[in-house]
Each structure stands twice: as C-alpha cells, then as structure tokens.
Amino acid sequence: MTKQSTVAGPAAPEADERSRLARGLALAGVLVAVVAVAFLLFGGSEADYRVTAYFQSSGALIKGNAVRVGGQQVGTITDVRLADNGQAAIEMRIDRFAPLRYGTTATIRAPSLPGVANRFVALSLAPRSQRPIADGGTLPSDRTTSAVELDELFDAFDVRTRRALQQIVHGSARTLAGKVPEAAASLDYLAPALANSDALVAELIRSRAELRGVVRDTADLVSTLGKRRVELTNLVTDSSAVATTVAERDAALKQSLDLLPPTLRQANSTFVDLRATLVDLSRLVAVAKPATQDLAPFLAVVGPLTRDARPLTSDLREVVHLPGPANDATDLLRGAPQLARLTDKTFPQAIRALDRLEPIVDFGRPYVPDLVGWFTKFGEAAAGYDANGHYARIQPIFDAFRFVASPGGGTLVPQAPSQRLEGLETFQSKRCPGGAVQPSPDGSTPYRPSPSFPCDPDTAPPGP
16 A cells, blocks of 8 residues: 555646646637637627618718618618719618628618608518628619608699699698687597598498499499490580570470469369369279289289299290291191101000000119119129239129028028029019118118018018
C-alpha cells in the first residue's frame, strides 16, 4: 500500500492539469457556440439585407420611413433617389423575412390623409417556395404600386367639373354658416337613421333571393322595352298626337261637357227603371238558387278537369286528323274493313288458343319467383373461372336420400339410383310456390294462390 501511494502521488498534479485544460476547452466551445448563435440571430448579412424597389412616384417617402408586412415594421427606408429611367428608386433595409422572394409586391400607403411624412411601404410577401432575391436586388415597377394623391384625383376632373365641385363645397360652407348646433343635432338624429338603414340592408340581404328576382325581372323589363323601343317611341308619339288633337278639339270637348248633364239625367231615369228590373232578377235568382246549389262544387271539379284535359284534347285532335296519308285515326278507320276481312278467320283461332293457354299461365305464374331464383343461383354456381374460362364444379343429384320420420326427429336413408327419380313423378310435383326450401317462420312460404290450386303446402323440405 505504501508503494502504491508513492507512485500515484506524482501523477495527481498531471491529472488535475488535464482536467482544468478540458474544462477550459469546453468553456471556450460554449462561448464560440453562443457567439455563432448571436451572429446568426442578430448579425450577419440578413441585418444588412437591402432591396431597391422602383416606383412611378416616390409618394412623399423619406429616409427613415417604415417598411411593413401585415401592419408590423420589418425594415426601414434607407435611400430615396431618382433613377436613370425617371422612376423613383427606393432602397429598403429588410430586418425580418429576409431574403425576399420573387413575386413579392410593394405598395406605398399613408395611415391618414392629413399626414405627409408618415408614408410607409407595405410588402405582400411571396411564398417561400419562390426563388430568393439576392442582397442588393430590385423589385421592378410592375411589382410596385405608388400612392394616389388627393390632388391627382382632382386633376382627373376637367376645369368645369372642378369649378362645380368648388361651388358645392363653398355652398355647403355657406349653408352650415351659423348653423353648426343645428347640424350637430342633425348628426345626432342621423345615427338612428343609419341604424334603420343597417336593418334595411340586413333585411335586403336576408331577402336577397327575392331582391335578385326583382332585379332580374326589372332587367328583363328593361331589355324588353329596349327591344320594343320603336313601338315605345310610336306610343309616346301617338300619345302626344292624341293630346295635341284633344287640345285642337277643345270646342268639341266643351260641347261634350255641355251635353253631359242632360245625359246623366237621362241615365238617372234609366237606372231608376233598372232598379225594378233588378228586383225581379233577384226573385229569379232566389228561385234558381236551390237548383244551382250543387253547381259550384261541380264547376270546382270540372274546372281542373277541363284544364288537365286540354293537352289530351289537343293530342286527340292530332290523333284524329293530321295532314298527310296514313298517319291518323281517320285513315285507320278507313282501312278497318279490309283489316276485318283479314282477321275474320285469324282472330277466332287466336282467341281459342288464348282460352286454352289461360289455365297454363294461371298455373305457371305463381312459380315465376322460383324460376327466377333458380336462374340466379345457377348463374352464381357457374360464376367462377380459371385460365380456361368459366367453370362450374357441380353435379346434380336427385333424391339421393329419403327422409324417414322418427320420434327423435327422423333420419336420411340412402336410395338406390333406380329409385331416385320416383319422387319427381309423385309428391314432388305437388309443391307450392316457394316450397323448394324450408317453410318461413312468418308462414309466407310455401304460398298457395287459392284453395283450389293444385299443390300441397305440406310438401316442403324438413328442417327449420
């Protein structure tokens, strides 16, 4: 033990030195990583990323104005100069979302009308899947939009329109001069009116389908009037001519008005005589009312009937008579005698054949579902196929066993091949429709169409 401690004593300082060296290297690595992260986050080329956008007009932009995306500042205007092509070159330093992508658009905006030096550039960023714009790159003028000044809007008007607009403004000032309190009170009453207008607009929105129909009908009316503008013009012209004629015939009109009082007096005596006639007519109506009390329900039924029968009568008219040969009922009746001579012998024989066929059809009709079911199941049996085509691995076996009832439920007894077809000639031919399977719990099968139908409902396969 003494020897070992003597050997380990000189090596301890060397281990401590190596440990201190390792800790120093680790601390230096951490500092280097922190500096690298800080450089990536707060320094490097992205902080100095600049793009020059070309506008038709600088829009009162100055150095230091903001560059915004979604209302948040992401950069600053660093230079505003006149380019060689006469456009405004706006240099922007982008602090966030750098680098910009091709497809980005820039628009000069103003937060309010009174401001002048508060303009900013609003960016609409392109998807990050687009190719980046290099540092010092440009946004061409087809990707930028300059601000529209109020003076430019007024400059769009001609001199006469601007003068009229000035008169409106000055006239409004003269109207409100000395009446500011009244104007303020009017504005107080304006709020309920706007609220009612809002309710009106909401009601119009709820009834937009009806409003759309009104607009569509109005458009159709206007279109129809536009198509009939010649007739409308003639109507207005004729109305003007009528008014002119009436004005020219004022003497005749005056004479007619002079004759109107005697005419009304004569009409008064006529109406007096008519009163007695109406009394007699009332008696006639009272006498006829019992006979006509069922007339209203009858007309109520006949009215829809006649309306619904109108297409039928129209088609019936075409059936009875149509221009052309051999295409209507009239032509058919003309050929009826010849048809009668041809069918004089054929129809009686066909009638006798149908009479003889009727019992066969009556017997076979209830078995149609069984026949269809057999076709369906047989088709499913042959539905499989291999490389050689469709195949059916089936073997028909008729009555291979005979059921022998016993107290325990019965057993199946094998039958000789010579006896397997005997059942088809005896009781199996008496099965009712649906009797090929076990009876259903609800008693719907086997089905016997009538008590006299030649089948035995008790003939069915055993089992539930």
